[in-house]
Structures are given as C-alpha cells and as structure tokens.
Amino acid sequence: MxxxxxxxxxxxxxxxxxxxxxxxxxxxxxxxxxxxxxxxKHSLQRTWALTIASIILYFPANLLPVMDVQVMGDSTSNTILGGVIQFYQYDMYFICAVVFVASFVVPIFKMTVLLYLLTTLRKKSGLNNVQKTRLYYIVEHIGKWSMLDVFVVAIMSGLINTGYMLNITGGLGIVFFSAVVILTMWASGSFDTRLIWDKGD
Structure with missing residues (x-):
C-alpha cells in the first residue's frame, strides 16, 4: 500500500x-x-557542471584586481585579498571581516558543500540524510550574501568619480567573482535534494 x-x-x-x-x-x-x-531532469549533470565552472572561475576572481583607485593621477589596483589586507591596515576591522567572509568563507563553503553532496549521493558518509539536507538549505540561504562585494564595488564606482582628483572603477576580477557567485547560486538551485533520499545511508 x-x-x-x-x-x-x-x-x-x-x-x-x-x-x-x-x-x-x-x-x-x-x-x-x-x-x-x-x-x-539532469540535476546531477547541471550541478556538477556549474560547480566545476565556479571553482575554475574562482581563481581569476582572486588573482585579478577587483577595483582600480586613481588619486591625483596615481593608480592603485587591489585584488580581493589585497583589499582585505588594506582594510585591516587601516584598522577597519568590521569591513575587513565582512569582505573576508563574503569573498572567501561563503564561496568556498558553498563549493565545498556542493562537492560533498554530489560525491556522497551514492555512498555512505559521516552525515545522515537529514544533516545533508539541512546543510544544503544553509548553502541555499547564505549564497546571495557573496554579492555584497559586487554591490560595494558597483556603488563606489558609480558614486565616487571626481575626474582627476579621485576615480574608482571596477576591475576584471569583480566580473569573474560575480560569475562565481551566480554559478554557485545556479548550482545549488539545480540540485535536487530528493536525490539525497533515494538511497539511504
């Protein structure tokens, strides 16, 4: 029955x-x-493809400058890590912590969890099905906060532009980082949690 x-x-x-x-x-x-x-349909294939693509793009996102600051004609470019270090040196600890969490902790956590869920669907693991499902929903809810860095650069580029005195423009790194955030959001959205329960631990 x-x-x-x-x-x-x-x-x-x-x-x-x-x-x-x-x-x-x-x-x-x-x-x-x-x-x-x-x-x-094709949940696993799409999630695998999007997760791998986000991992590949995460490297140029961190190696290329995300923001170019021109002050009195002198130009300075910063990567994400360079920006975190600069905020720390200026004693802006709260902003430093926010940027570090949004740029490093959240994306890496998301990609790691997605890889874990994908690789443990057909074999036993340390977590049971309930814990895996909860882990997935954590990833699903925190994913959008990685866009915080993108919004900061976009707002600063749009508002702070005084010509020769001070000019801020977004770098190529922020484009790759935006792609990483979007791909991880698509990856978590394409993952079907019902697959976790198809085969019990």
Missing part, C-alpha cells in the same frame, strides 16, 4: 506541496502552478 502511494505522490519542487495523483508527471501543481516532476 505504501509503495502504491509513493508511486503516485509528487512533491512540488517550488512550493513543497505533496500532490497524490496518479499520472501527475508534467501536470501543474494545484497550489503554485509549477510543473510537477519526480526528480529535476
């Missing part, structure tokens, strides 16, 4: 509604109207 129910039940990936209808594959969710699927 339980198998009968499981074969008919669909969990909407958008709103979480359980739809218990036979032959509901591809039908619209009665609550939000999204297309019902037992599993997201």
């Amino acid at each position: 339980l198998n009968d129910i499981e074969s008919k039940a669909f969990l909407c990936a958008t709103c979480g509604t359980l739809v218990n209808e036979e032959g509901a594959e591809g039908a619209a969710c009665p609550v939000c109207g999204s297309r019902l699927q037992r599993r997201k």
Whole structure:
C-alpha cells in the first residue's frame, strides 16, 4: 500500500506541496502552478557542471584586481585579498571581516558543500540524510550574501568619480567573482535534494 502511494505522490519542487495523483508527471501543481516532476531532469549533470565552472572561475576572481583607485593621477589596483589586507591596515576591522567572509568563507563553503553532496549521493558518509539536507538549505540561504562585494564595488564606482582628483572603477576580477557567485547560486538551485533520499545511508 505504501509503495502504491509513493508511486503516485509528487512533491512540488517550488512550493513543497505533496500532490497524490496518479499520472501527475508534467501536470501543474494545484497550489503554485509549477510543473510537477519526480526528480529535476539532469540535476546531477547541471550541478556538477556549474560547480566545476565556479571553482575554475574562482581563481581569476582572486588573482585579478577587483577595483582600480586613481588619486591625483596615481593608480592603485587591489585584488580581493589585497583589499582585505588594506582594510585591516587601516584598522577597519568590521569591513575587513565582512569582505573576508563574503569573498572567501561563503564561496568556498558553498563549493565545498556542493562537492560533498554530489560525491556522497551514492555512498555512505559521516552525515545522515537529514544533516545533508539541512546543510544544503544553509548553502541555499547564505549564497546571495557573496554579492555584497559586487554591490560595494558597483556603488563606489558609480558614486565616487571626481575626474582627476579621485576615480574608482571596477576591475576584471569583480566580473569573474560575480560569475562565481551566480554559478554557485545556479548550482545549488539545480540540485535536487530528493536525490539525497533515494538511497539511504
């Protein structure tokens, strides 16, 4: 009887509604109207591709300058790490901590967790399915905070421009960093948590 129910039940990936209808594959969710699927199609392939791409782009994002500051004609370029060090040297510890967490801790944590989830789907690991699912939702919720650096550079570039005296422009590194943030958000969004429960620990 339980198998009968499981074969008919669909969990909407958008709103979480359980739809218990036979032959509901591809039908619209009665609550939000999204297309019902037992599993997201090609979820693993997309998540792997996006995660690997974000890891590759993370290197130029940290090696290339993210911001160019021109003061009285003298130009200074800073990478993300260079900016963190500069904030620290100027005793701006709070900003230094925020930038460090948003630029290093969060992206690395996201990519590490996604790799962990992908590689442990078909084998036993230190965490059970409940813990893996909770870990995924942590990643899903903190991912957008990495865009903080991008917003800071964009705001400073737009507001601080006095010509010869002071001019701030975004560097190529911020483009790569934006791509990393977007790719990791897409990767977590394409991952189907129901795959974690397909094979119990």
